[in-house]
Amino acid sequence: MNDSKTDQQKLSDEEIRSLVVARLSVLSPDTYVSIGSDGSFSRDELIARVQAGDEIGKEIEDIQLEWLRSWKARAAAV
């Protein structure tokens, strides 16, 4: 039971990561994201961070999910 739940959670995390990578992969190569003192990151650097699942990658995932949820809420309100 627990293993099944863990697998489901893991799959969900992977799906989120894939979604965020897909969104990042269509950015212009000239676009950079400056994230505070962590630095400025190119498209490819952002993708690498998300795929690595490090702190920056998780921050980007969090921002993307928050945006998609708010966008969904706005669309529903129209």
Add this chain to the structure above:
Amino acid sequence: MMLVTRPDYDPGTKYLSSWSQILIEEARAKGIEVLDLPGTKATKSEFEGRLKKKQPSLVVLNGHGNEDCVTGQEGKPLVESKVNAEILSSSVTYAVSCQSAARLGREVGGYLNTAYIGYEKKFSILHSHGYFKRPSEDPLAKPFMDFSNHIVRSLLKGHTVEESVRRAKEVGETHLRSLETSLSDPDIQMAAAFLSRDISCLVAHGDTVKCIIY
């Protein structure tokens, strides 16, 4: 009187410095005295010295930071929680910096007749390669600049801290609505996501009915 710190040693700080240059020109055009600490002048000794001597009503801190501090040139701390936060007492401070509203801002806001505006999470912007020498002209960064700069513009017009934060969020939301009409442009979609985060984590602590101009 307004004091502005403008470190400029990496892309992020170069953008913030350029945005504040516009505000400095606008303030001076209104006859407001500005104490400008650009680049290598954005040090703790210069900052503390000017602040103690002139006691400006508005302090604009551009620079990297964390929950406990805001830094100047080369990431060296200018103001830190439990160290010299009291130096901002009696002023309105706007920190364009990551996370400083979470702890430093609360501490500063606890002083009498004092307010602190800042971000509770990381402050992020999108920018384009090719605009490093003219950041204020970067169209991808413009919504972030308009949103952030509007806080100072509103304070300089005589609005309260609370009202200035509300008006800046309205400016940001207007940009968001405009960005949402460009769903086919992935860069703009990404800008909207990061701008939305910045808007949501902008807060004010302390005397939020305080004005800097009466």
